Amino acid sequence: METFSHVPPGFRFHPTDEELVDYYLRKKVTSRRIDLDVIKDVDLYKIEPWDLQELCRIGTEEQNEWYFFSHKDKKYPTGTRTNRATAAGFWKATGRDKAIYSKHDLIGMRKTLVFYKGRAPNGQKSDWIMHEYRLETDENGTPQARI
Amino acid sequence: METFSHVPPGFRFHPTDEELVDYYLRKKVTSRRIDLDVIKDVDLYKIEPWDLQELCRIGTEEQNEWYFFSHKDKKYPTGTRTNRATAAGFWKATGRDKAIYSKHDLIGMRKTLVFYKGRAPNGQKSDWIMHEYRLETDENGTPQARI
Numbered sequence: 001m002e003t004f005s006h007v008p009p010g011f012r013f014h015p016t017d018e019e020l021v022d023y024y025l026r027k028k029v030t031s032r033r034i035d036l037d038v039i040k041d042v043d044l045y046k047i048e049p050w051d052l053q054e055l056c057r058i059g060t061e062e063q064n065e066w067y068f069f070s071h072k073d074k075k076y077p078t079g080t081r082t083n084r085a086t087a088a089g090f091w092k093a094t095g096r097d098k099a100i101y102s103k104h105d106l107i108g109m110r111k112t113l114v115f116y117k118g119r120a121p122n123g124q125k126s127d128w129i130m131h132e133y134r135l136e137t138d139e140n141g142t143p144q145a146r147i
Numbered sequence: 148m149e150t151f152s153h154v155p156p157g158f159r160f161h162p163t164d165e166e167l168v169d170y171y172l173r174k175k176v177t178s179r180r181i182d183l184d185v186i187k188d189v190d191l192y193k194i195e196p197w198d199l200q201e202l203c204r205i206g207t208e209e210q211n212e213w214y215f216f217s218h219k220d221k222k223y224p225t226g227t228r229t230n231r232a233t234a235a236g237f238w239k240a241t242g243r244d245k246a247i248y249s250k251h252d253l254i255g256m257r258k259t260l261v262f263y264k265g266r267a268p269n270g271q272k273s274d275w276i277m278h279e280y281r282l283e284t285d286e287n288g289t290p291q292a293r294i
Contacts, residue, residue, distance in 0.1 A: 007158065008182035009170040015157030023156040035155035 006036075007059045013038055013067070017100045020067075021108035021133050028069055029135060044070035048088045049115050049128040089117040091130055100133070108136045153183075154206045160185055160214070164247045167214075168255035168280050175216055176282060191217035195235045196262050196275040236264040238277060247280070255283050 007013070015024070027034050040056050047055070056066035084091040091113040100108040111132040116123025154160070162171070174181050187203050194202070203213035231238040238260040247255040258279040263270025 008185070010160055010162030010166045010185070011154065011158040011183075012161045013157055014159045014161075019157045036158075038155070038157070 007038070012061055013058050015067075017098075017110060017133070018102050018107070021100050021135060022102050025069075025108065025133055025135055039067045039069055042068045042070050044068070044091075045084070045086055048086050049126075049130075084113070085119075089115055089123055089126070090120055091115055092120070092123075100136075106136050109134050154185070159208055160205050162214075164245075164257060164280070165249050165254070168247050168282060169249050172216075172255065172280055172282055186214045186216055189215045189217050191215070191238075192231070192233055195233055196273070196277075231260070232266075236262055236270055236273070237267055238262055239267070239270075247283075253283050256281050 024034060024039055026032075028039075038058055042052065042055055052066045052068065053063070056068050057063065058067075092115075093111055094114050095112050098110040098112075099106055100110055111134070113130040113132060115126045115128035115130070117126055118124055171181060171186055173179075175186075185205055189199065189202055199213045199215065200210070203215050204210065205214075239262075240258055241261050242259050245257040245259075246253055247257055258281070260277045260279060262273045262275035262277070264273055265271055
């Protein structure tokens with residue numbers, strides 16, 4: 001098994017939820033080698049969603065989804081809203097978390113968040129959506145998110 | 148640049164016509180190394196379309212398109228119908244060839260063929276479609292086809 005340095009021509013990164021959790025996130029959390037370093041590390045709370053496009057580019061393909069790893073902010077461990085803020089706005093959870101299965105085993109959860117410009121509770125809802133993945137088997141696991 | 152032995156998780160092979168011609172077919176014809184050996188060599192006249200699914204499988208993903216390289220049969224260089232026959236049927240061209248461009252340069256052509264079961268002119272039309280690619284810059288180039 002080699003580590004890849006680039007994406008071979010003709011390939012598009014369209015991972016399933018199961019691949020994201022069971023391969024990429026699990027390897028990341030356990031610091032094991034990932035075949036192709038296709039998911040970048042970012043500090044989600046220091047960048048705005050529109051800056052992710054450049055940071056998380058994969059090859060030359062047109063993208064409307066971007067993938068990244070980000071450490072969950074530990075400053076306010078009991079809150080959810082306050083520690084998801086960026087300079088320009090904040091991420092707010094919406095709907096219910098979705099369970100992710102591998103065959104019949106629950107392996108992770110997917111949370112959906114929407115980006116609001118401004119400050120809560122007066123933010124302006126945007127079209128930016130984030131899916132935040134977490135391992136179900138490791139409570140302290142690093143979350144992985146995609147927009 | 149290394150040669151890859153497998154597809155990294157999360158990647159799907161959805162090449163554009165330009166990538167098929169300008170990268171895969173051009174490398175194949177000139178015997179240059181291809182990053183990932185994802186397109187198999189087959190003898191199109193010895194296998195039926197429904198046998199390609201197993202031969203041309205890429206990783207574990209669900210596929211409804213299969214990619215392969217095949218030498219054009221040279222037995223009847225002036226005919227088109229007779230030298231596209233398999234044991235169970237034959238491939239018949241349909242419609243007009245499509246020009247494939249890289250930026251503004253014509254780099255190849257794409258022919259569309261339909262598989263008929265039986266023998267011409269009494270074959271029974273099937274749902275199997277093949278796109279046969281050829282380099283426009285090399286008249287004797289190896290054709291590449293996808294179904």
